Amino acid sequence: MTDTETLLDYPLPRTDPLLPPPAYTELRNGPPKLVRVNGGRRAWLVTRYDDVRSAIADPRVSSDDMAPNFPALIPLPPSPRALSMFRMDNPDHATLRRMVIPEFTARATRAMQPDVERITNNLIDALAAGPKPADLMAAFADPLPTLVIARLLGVPYADHEVFQENGRIVTSPTATAEEAGAAFVTLTEFMSRLIDDKRKDPQDDLISRLCVKYLIPGAISHDDLLAMARLLLFAGHDTTANQIAISVLFLLENPAQLALLRANRSLIPSAVEELLRFASIKQHDFIRTAAEDMEIGGVPIPKGDGIIFALPSANHDETAFPDPGRLDITRDAHQHLAFGHGVHKCVGAPLATLELETAIGALLDRFPELSLATGLDEVPFRDDMLLYGVHRLLVTW
Numbered sequence: 001m002t003d004t005e006t007l008l009d010y011p012l013p014r015t016d017p018l019l020p021p022p023a024y025t026e027l028r029n030g031p032p033k034l035v036r037v038n039g040g041r042r043a044w045l046v047t048r049y050d051d052v053r054s055a056i057a058d059p060r061v062s063s064d065d066m067a068p069n070f071p072a073l074i075p076l077p078p079s080p081r082a083l084s085m086f087r088m089d090n091p092d093h094a095t096l097r098r099m100v101i102p103e104f105t106a107r108a109t110r111a112m113q114p115d116v117e118r119i120t121n122n123l124i125d126a127l128a129a130g131p132k133p134a135d136l137m138a139a140f141a142d143p144l145p146t147l148v149i150a151r152l153l154g155v156p157y158a159d160h161e162v163f164q165e166n167g168r169i170v171t172s173p174t175a176t177a178e179e180a181g182a183a184f185v186t187l188t189e190f191m192s193r194l195i196d197d198k199r200k201d202p203q204d205d206l207i208s209r210l211c212v213k214y215l216i217p218g219a220i221s222h223d224d225l226l227a228m229a230r231l232l233l234f235a236g237h238d239t240t241a242n243q244i245a246i247s248v249l250f251l252l253e254n255p256a257q258l259a260l261l262r263a264n265r266s267l268i269p270s271a272v273e274e275l276l277r278f279a280s281i282k283q284h285d286f287i288r289t290a291a292e293d294m295e296i297g298g299v300p301i302p303k304g305d306g307i308i309f310a311l312p313s314a315n316h317d318e319t320a321f322p323d324p325g326r327l328d329i330t331r332d333a334h335q336h337l338a339f340g341h342g343v344h345k346c347v348g349a350p351l352a353t354l355e356l357e358t359a360i361g362a363l364l365d366r367f368p369e370l371s372l373a374t375g376l377d378e379v380p381f382r383d384d385m386l387l388y389g390v391h392r393l394l395v396t397w
Contacts, residue, residue: 010035010045010308011073011284017381018253019325020280024313031297035308043071043287043306044296049317049337051297052309057342061307062089062291071287071306073386089291090343096228099214100347103152103206109350112152116354119147120362128366133373133396137245141359141393142168145240148355149233153191154198154205162190171238174391191229195222206232232348239281240352242382242389244359247275249379249393251360252372254327261329262364271329272356277336278327280312281388286340311337312388367397 012021024047027033032044032051046052055061065072088096102108127139146164155163169175169183195207199215202208207229214220220228251258251271261267286309290301301307315336316324339346346352363370372379373394380391 007034007036007042008045010037010043011384014383017376017379017383018250020283020310020312020316024310024316027310028313028317031299032301032307037071037306037308038073041069041071041306043069043308044299044301045308045310046296047310047313047317048297049314049320052311052314052337053341055296055307056286056288056309056337056340056344058294059090060290060292060294061288063093063288063344064089064291067289067304069304069306070289071308073284073287093343096220096224097343097347099210099220100206100228100232103209104347104350106350109354112148112351113354113358115151116148116358117362119151120144120355120358123147124362124366133394136248136393136395137241137390138392140363141244141248142241144244144359145237145352145355146233148351149236152206152351153194153229153232154203154207155194159190163187166190167233167237171234171241187233188226188230191233192222192226195225195229235346236348236352238387239346240355242281242387243276243279243352243356245393246279246281246389247272247356247360248363248370248395249372249390250275250278250327252370252395253376257327257329261360262368265361265364267329268357268361270331270333272353272360273333273336274327274329274331275356276338276353277315277321277331277333279388280315280336280338282311282338282340283383283386283388284308285386286311311340370395370397372396 008023012023014021016022027045027047032046034042035045036042046055064070123140123144127134127136130139143164146167147160150160150163166183166187170180170187172180175183195211195215198205198208199211202212207225210225210228215222215225251261261271288307288309290303290305290307293303294301296307315321315338318324320335321331321333339349339352373396379393382389382391
């Protein structure tokens, strides 16, 4: 990497909480650019849609966070491979991914729809019966994906509370290290016992099917399956919870689009795709290194250099999405990169999309007068975290 130019500090600051950092607009006029991340480490920032889409699917790009120049934004020790399928490269990544892919096909997702609707309606009932204003994040957006994943994994209903509470603490930005650590241990021990139970007495759920197909024949170990189940919880919770909450916020802040959606519910699928594009909550989470010498956007990237793929910038690229700073629920936004692209595209994308469509539809049905209970300037945004979103969203109806 070169020292001949002044480097931008990454992450880049936002000036509007509803839009990506404005610096991306200028950066998209050029090729990948070196930036400085935590501790002075440097990485290539890729901002243009075409560059991001092609490069994140390139097998020469590595997800291995044990690489010396991996541009981690949070200074944590590298995670053991069994704990992070996200940080594996092929063939190990492909082996584990093939095991869970059947659980997230279109057919499997449709089979989950009655459960997603039941969980959503139960939470809506509790929200409606509670006091106003209410924190939509705490009362609805946060518990919904946890309870859906609990059903998917086969967590007994009697254990939902302990599963949900410890899952909430582990992913909470306000939990102390001690609280998060204790909840992580409790959750790990709970899921380890759950795997033992499913191995002895398989039911109709994901863990049981993985036990029968892979664990019992010896294709994977108990610890492998435990790590996979834990990963599905953590990956599926925080992203979906924040996407639900911020989607509601964006709709409330765009009353014409909200009115259009209320008048035509058939627009919900396209609205969800546009909200995924517009929000791009994985603001700092798609980071890689070059496993070989390569080129991105005409720029040579030496082997070992860190790479940051700016998904919010790519999803607001004018060449891919005209007038990208305008929320347009009639837009064909399905080519967005909110779930990534290539071999590391989010395996749970179909289920997350179902949850978003169900959640937004239910809120529209139940709360025709839903509105923010505070000004936008009082909404606490998660702009300093890997995933964008809100800490709290007070609403009334």
